[in-house]
Amino acid sequence: MLSPNNRNKLISLLEHKNYQTAGDSFVIFPDDTDTMARIIKTANRFGIKIVVIGSGSTFDESFRHSENSVFLSTRRVNSVVYVDKTNMFAEFQAGCIWKTEFGKLTSEGITFPLNIGSIGDKRTFGGIFSSLKNDSCVTNFFTGIEFITADGTLIRYGSRTLKNVAGYDLIKFMAGSMGKFGVITSLTLRLFPSEDGSCKTVEIKDISAQNYRIPEGRIYKNLILELDPNGVFQTD
Ligand SMILES: Cc1cc2nc3c(=O)[nH]c(=O)nc-3n(C[C@H](O)[C@H](O)[C@H](O)COP(=O)(O)OP(=O)(O)OC[C@H]3O[C@@H](n4cnc5c(N)ncnc54)[C@H](O)[C@@H]3O)c2cc1C
Structure with a gap:
């Protein structure tokens, strides 16, 4: 209360x-x-x-x-920031509904390696990303993230590039983080053509986790202490 x-x-x-x-x-x-x-x-x-x-x-x-x-x-933070059909990238605000947005893209011959039929109707981009197993193959197709930390700072990381070159990978760190380290406000991801059938999809249940697993390495443990020292974000 x-x-x-x-x-x-x-x-x-x-x-x-x-x-x-x-x-x-x-x-x-x-x-x-x-x-x-x-x-x-x-x-x-x-x-x-x-x-x-x-x-x-x-x-x-x-x-x-x-x-x-x-x-x-995040439900009201739900704009499609851009869909770049030339380079096959898109950025969605976290409150966008996955099924709605990929429903539209599917009709334009664009897909993502996550079986849209396995996803419930109201599932958001932020909620799906925050529940990913952090070693799941799907995590690799997210290339940019924006989130707000416990002190109110807006952090943007990554972009339309495929590899992140900094010492740590904030996307991997935040995947499956279940709201522990901040509010994810937008996600950039790769898109794939559906017409050639080469995009193999996985079921959401196979790439979802119940608990967050911290990526290996001291750098990530330090990051956790820095991101939310006062424990603003409650997860369980
Ligand atoms: C074993 C397993 C099987 C599953 N199977 C299915 C399935 O078959 N179909 C299906 O649709 N879903 C399934 N899920 C759930 C799925 O993984 C997602 O959690 C869910 O679809 C997201 O719903 P939501 O957008 O309402 O997020 P919520 O239920 O509101 O939140 C999910 C988690 O993400 C965090 N979170 C949400 N948004 C943000 C944000 N913007 N920033 C930071 N953290 C955030 C929350 O704190 C919470 O920990 C399964 C989950 C598990 C663990």
Whole structure:
């Protein structure tokens, strides 16, 4: 249960719209990344815990949220940033619905190695990416990410290139991170032509994980400590 004081702070940042109460849960639906960043900063300052959700499809009554927590949904941050059919890349905001967007692209002869038929109707790009097994083959087809960290900083990493050359790979790190390290706001991914049948697809159940596994290496362990030192993001 969020204290009335903290609830009012968030409602005022949301300009008195885009929030909902469900039992003792408070769910907010910011409609842009600036508002999200302001909310996260405020949460960090006042000890509010954030549970990041897409459509919330994988959450049920058994989920125990902590005192003073809020569900932050990306559902209203749902624009297609671009679809580049020449170079076969696209960027989607995290709240876009996978089935809707790939339904449209399929009719244009464009696909992705994830069987669209295996995906539920309301599943978001952010939710699917955040539940990937981080060693799944599909992770390699995500080439860029944007996310907001616990201090409200917007980080953009990667782009339309196939390889990331920095010391660590933030995409691999964030894949399957289940809302632990920040709110993913957009994802860039490769597209594939469907007409030649060469794009082999996998089922979502085979590449989804229930728990986050930290990639090997000390660099990632340090990154975890730096990204959310106050534990703003609650995951279980
Ligand atoms: C074993 C297994 C089998 C599965 N099988 C299927 C299946 O057959 N069909 C299917 O559709 N789904 C399946 N799923 C669920 C799937 O992996 C995705 O979690 C789900 O589709 C995403 O739904 P959602 O967008 O509503 O995300 P949510 O349920 O809201 O969130 C899913 C997870 O991602 C995090 N998250 C969501 N958005 C963000 C964001 N923007 N930034 C950071 N973190 C975020 C949440 O904190 C949560 O941990 C399966 C999962 C598992 C573990």
